[in-house]
């Protein structure tokens with residue numbers, strides 16, 4: 001697992017939205033992601049998490065401007081890639097093959113008029129030219145299996161899938177080219193708790209199996225405490241604390257971290273001390289409820305969302 005060998009090093013990242021007045025959304029952030037680790041990025045809505053993610057993956061568009069910073073990707077072959085200097089094709093390759101992203105609200109961004117299969121094929125056709133149709137079908141089926149979706153659903157359209165299923169498909173797409181790292185921006189926020197659990201379990205299992213690193217973004221600190229190796233706490237564009245999950249939980253250093261922890265009553269025991277449900281966390285409780293139950297629960301969510 002985490003071998004303390006970096007896969008991505010970002011230094012002094014600053015992003016301003018050039019509006020009037022300008023918004024300094026990210027201010028001098030340093031961040032190192034180790035191979036195979038899950039790094040949680042926590043902080044209130046509007047603190048700059050998505051902006052930072054976009055800066056790491058070169059997705060910023062005007063009025064956002066990267067005013068300072070460097071991003072280095074340490075490729076598994078040993079080469080260091082200066083992400084800020086990548087041009088067109090190399091940048092496209094970087095985004096899918098090395099560092100893929102699951103966007104906030106991604107499950108609603110599947111193309112409604114083409115099948116899941118066609119969308120997976122698009123990725124494979126672009127990045128694996130020469131792959132036979134048979135191989136693409138097998139790969140697409142394998143990817144769905146990987147994320148716990150019945151491969152029969154390949155021919156489905158987005159509206160035929162529950163929210164949880166759609167989000168799993170988005171994760172399958174992000175995994176399609178076997179990236180060394182993924183950035184997941186609130187990947188389960190819109191889902192109800194049961195579905196969320198199922199997906200988190202899947203992510204943790206896949207991480208074990210495929211050994212990619214994850215930057216997992218959410219405002220849900222209790223969730224991060226369960227799944228992350230380390231957690232970065234972000235506030236007003238800055239990372240105010242970065243430590244192992246255990247230390248963030250047991251020995252928070254920054255006043256804001258303490259405040260954030262105490263804002264989740266579920267973490268407080270009778271005595272007012274923090275209590276972490278260590279059990280086996282996301283991998284433990286209800287481990288058998290993946291599958292049918294989940295799609296049921298997801299359908300309920302969908303209904304509630306409408």
Ligand SMILES: Nc1ncnc2c1ncn2[C@@H]1O[C@H](COP(=O)(O)OP(=O)(O)O)[C@@H](O)[C@H]1O
Pocket residue numbers: 017019023025043044045046047048049050051052063
């Ligand atoms: N297009 C934009 N123009 C101006 N300000 C923006 C834009 N997008 C985001 N911001 C501002 O940047 C800050 C960080 O936003 P964001 O990165 O989306 O935060 P988070 O993901 O933590 O909720 C917020 O103050 C937000 O209002």
Ligand SMILES: [Mg+2]
Pocket residue numbers: 049050051104185
């Ligand atoms: Mg966001």
